[in-house]
Amino acid sequence: MTPLPQLTERSGFLIENGRFTTLATHGPDGTWASTVNYVPLRDPLRLLWYSLRRARHSRDIEADPRISGSIYLTALPGFGLDGAQFTGTARPVGPDELEELSAWYYERNFPDEEVRRQWRLPLDEFRGDGPRRF
Template structure:
């Protein structure tokens, strides 16, 4: 199992996770850019509602995920952790506004760059194609550091 301090570094400094979704018709893997939310641990990301992984999640919200980094100063230069969890779309307008602000601030720390990339507030409204989602993650006992 990944030691808690290593897991915290992976999650805090990782930017991307690979999510595996499934339906009775098969499985799908996609890469997401995430924002960690702590206590309880959740990963927040956005994606198009029509994306295959979003459609799979709408049917079956359970996912598996992997976070890894390849720039670490250990003997092999990499480390990772695997998770399972359940996903929910963020629909509440107040929570949506707060989470979108957190997500955009993390991904675009420079205010001028953020102003160029930040979508209008209605962009994540439930009637539009994009949405924010959060998955509550449970680290897996089988996750091994440096493997």
């Protein structure tokens, strides 16, 4: 049996170095899995991503916030593959958190400022009737 500190270290490595998770949801049309690009948030541990509001997984989360997923990395020393599964709940980022969390998402995904400017969407996309949500 693997000692707990090793599992904690492995999980931390996966969360910090993975860029994508397979997100599983359940809604009125049944179960669904989709791939989303995330960045980790700590204290408490959370995953931050954005999606179109009309995407099936977004609609599913609106109907039932329970989620599960997996994060994995390949080309690692030894076996070459490691992964972790998770369960939790999801909610949209509130208006009071939007600016700060949006900045963190783009800074973490695009460390180069010029590249970040090219990819960054206006905050209005994520507010009110905008088409997206973090």
